[in-house]
Each structure stands twice: as structure tokens, then as C-alpha cells.
Amino acid sequence: MLVAVVPAFNEEKTIGSVVRSLFSQVDKVIVVDDFSGDDTLKMAVEAGASVLHHEINCGQGAALQTGHELAVQLGADYVVDFDADEQFDVEDIKPAVLAMQKAGADFLFGSRFLGEKLPMPLSKRYIMLPLARMVNRLFAGIKLTDGHNGFRILGRQALEKIIITQDRMAHNTEIPAQIKKYNLKYLEFPIKVVYREYGQGILGGLKVLGDLIMGKFVK
Amino acid sequence: MIVFFQIIFSLFALMAVGSVWKKSHEGLLGAKGTVFWILFWVLAATAVWWPKSTTILANTFGIGRGADLILYISLAVIFYILFKLNVKIEGLSRGVTKLVREKALREVEKK
Numbered sequence: 521m522l523v524a525v526v527p528a529f530n531e532e533k534t535i536g537s538v539v540r541s542l543f544s545q546v547d548k549v550i551v552v553d554d555f556s557g558d559d560t561l562k563m564a565v566e567a568g569a570s571v572l573h574h575e576i577n578c579g580q581g582a583a584l585q586t587g588h589e590l591a592v593q594l595g596a597d598y599v600v601d602f603d604a605d606e607q608f609d610v611e612d613i614k615p616a617v618l619a620m621q622k623a624g625a626d627f628l629f630g631s632r633f634l635g636e637k638l639p640m641p642l643s644k645r646y647i648m649l650p651l652a653r654m655v656n657r658l659f660a661g662i663k664l665t666d667g668h669n670g671f672r673i674l675g676r677q678a679l680e681k682i683i684i685t686q687d688r689m690a691h692n693t694e695i696p697a698q699i700k701k702y703n704l705k706y707l708e709f710p711i712k713v714v715y716r717e718y719g720q721g722i723l724g725g726l727k728v729l730g731d732l733i734m735g736k737f738v739k
Numbered sequence: 740m741i742v743f744f745q746i747i748f749s750l751f752a753l754m755a756v757g758s759v760w761k762k763s764h765e766g767l768l769g770a771k772g773t774v775f776w777i778l779f780w781v782l783a784a785t786a787v788w789w790p791k792s793t794t795i796l797a798n799t800f801g802i803g804r805g806a807d808l809i810l811y812i813s814l815a816v817i818f819y820i821l822f823k824l825n826v827k828i829e830g831l832s833r834g835v836t837k838l839v840r841e842k843a844l845r846e847v848e849k850k
């Protein structure tokens with residue numbers, strides 16, 4: 521069974537169409553509403569998703585882990601993490617799963633740098649993403665062509681082994697670190713991303729760094 | 740004026756030592772903590788009655804004034820406490836996340 525997990529916070533405008541388009545590619549869609557102040561929850565239910573609701577805002581990493589735990593309970597063989605803001609293309613999912621199966625991989629990272637050159641803000645391409653790749657390499661010990669990309673697919677083994685403890689955005693580095701720790705087989709796969717908003721800036725990046733350092737001391 | 744401050748401080752330090760002793764007897768403070776806090780207040784009172792002692796100590800570390808040494812140590816201690824507090828808050832936050840997650844998963848099971 522292929523399940524999509526969509527963490528969502530105040531995404532009432534896009535969540536409905538994202539869920540409906542996902543149903544053309546996956547068997548089940550789990551939306552984790554991270555205490556949205558708008559109608560995200562209602563829209564996701566109306567679109568047919570299984571909706572989990574956080575009673576306080578915990579962060580994207582926490583929402584993903586909640587979704588993964590439900591996916592494990594449902595018996596998912598593959599889980600695709602998918603953003604709620606229409607940045608990703610659902611058409612990338614099936615070829616990515618096929619590539620994983622062909623390679624016998626436990627985990628797949630979406631990459632914006634393997635396929636055709638995608639339009640993206642210059643500061644993101646030349647400052648933020650090289651920094652993110654460096655942080656990933658430093659903290660996770662894995663060299664990836666992309667940094668902090670939310671499109672990823674977990675096989676059953678990865679789903680059971682990887683436990684996200686970084687509640688906010690630092691999970692993007694924590695996940696590769698766990699892949700290395702558990703010696704999971706991974707691959708990168710070219711995906712398309714359409715930028716609707718900038719995403720993390722310098723301050724967000726510094727916060728991620730702070731969270732990663734703090735995470736080393738929390739039991 | 741200085742003697743007035745020294746007397747007031749000494750009274751305060753005595754009260755603090757008394758409070759430490761009481762907490763130790765009630766089992767609220769361990770042996771290490773009791774020794775640390777009594778030593779702390781005795782040293783603070785010594786520094787207040789004999790200000791040159793801090794300067795002598797500062798000079799051994801290559802610092803000119805005793806007041807500067809106290810300032811540096813205080814800053815280091817405050818930063819350490821802030822760091823420990825941040826770690827504690829992060830730990831609590833993760834605990835809360837676990838509870839929120841369990842509740843969300845229970846709710847979906849009920850449906």
C-alpha cells in the first residue's frame with residue numbers, strides 16, 4: 521500500500537486540491553493538521569483524507585512523525601512525504617516508487633538538482649541550498665545534491681526505523697543522519713518544484729542549526 | 740556606609756545559609772548541593788568583608804580587578820544556566836509533542 525503523508529498548517533487554500541490530486545497516485549492520504557487557525561482540517565476531510573489533528577502547533581517534523589506512525593498502523597509499504605502548498609508534482613510519485621523498487625532502496629530523496637534546471641530564487645540556489653547541503657553533510661554525514669527538500673519516500677524498513685525527534689524544520693537533517701545510522705539504502709531522484717513562496721530564509725536556517733546543536737544535548 | 744552594607748549582606752548570607760541547612764534537613768537538597776551553597780555564601784561574605792581577596796585571586800588569573808573576575812564568572816554561570824534551561828525546555832517540548840501525537844492517533848482510532 522502506498523500512503524501519502526501531508527503535514528499542514530494553515531493551508532486551507534491548497535490542501536483540498538493537493539489531497540484530490542494525490543488520490544490519483546496513492547492508495548491513502550493522511551493529512552496531519554498541525555493546529556491550523558483556518559479551515560485546513562475541514563477541507564482535508566472533505567477531500568477524503570484521513571485527518572489527524574494536533575491540539576497545539578508542534579511543527580512540521582512532529583506532524584510528519586505523527587503521520588508516519590499512523591501509516592505504520594495502517595500497514596503501509598511505502599510512504600511519500602508531500603507538501604501541502606502545491607509545490608510538488610504528484611506525477612513524480614509513481615516513477616520515484618518504481619526507481620526505489622528497481623534499486624532495492626529503503627529511502628528516496630527528491631532532488632531539484634538532478635533533472636532539468638528548475639527556476640528558483642538565486643539566493644536560494646547559490647546561498648541557502650549550498651549551506652543546507654553543508655549542514656546535512658556536517659550533521660548527517662551524507663552527501664546529497666539537494667538540501668532540505670520535503671519530497672521523500674520511505675520504504676517499510678525506513679518507516680519503522682526512522683523516528684523524527686526534531687519537531688520543527690531540523691528533521692530535514694535528522695532524517696539523513698538516521699539513514700546513515702541504520703545503514704539504510706537510499707537514492708536521489710529528480711523531481712519538479714514550483715516555488716509559490718520563498719520557504720526558509722537565513723533566520724530559519726540559523727534556527728535549524730540551533731535545533732540541531734540543542735538536539736545533541738536533549739535525552 | 741561600607742560597614743552598613745557589609746552587615747546587611749552578612750545577615751542576608753546567614754539567612755541564606757539557614758535556608759540551605761533547613762532544606763538539607765528536610766531532604767530537599769542533597770549533600771553536594773548543601774556543601775556548594777554553604778561554600779558559596781561563605782566565600783561571598785568573605786569577599787564582602789575582605790574586598791582585596793577577590794583582587795588577589797583575580798591577579799593570579801591575570802585579571803586586574805576582583806570585580807572583573809566576579810563579572811566574568813557570573814557571565815559564564817548565567818550562560819551555562821541559560822543553556823541548561825534551553826535543553827530542559829526542548830526536552831519538555833518533545834514530551835508535550837508525544838502526548839499531542841498519542842491523543843491525535845487515539846482520536847483517529849475512535850473514528
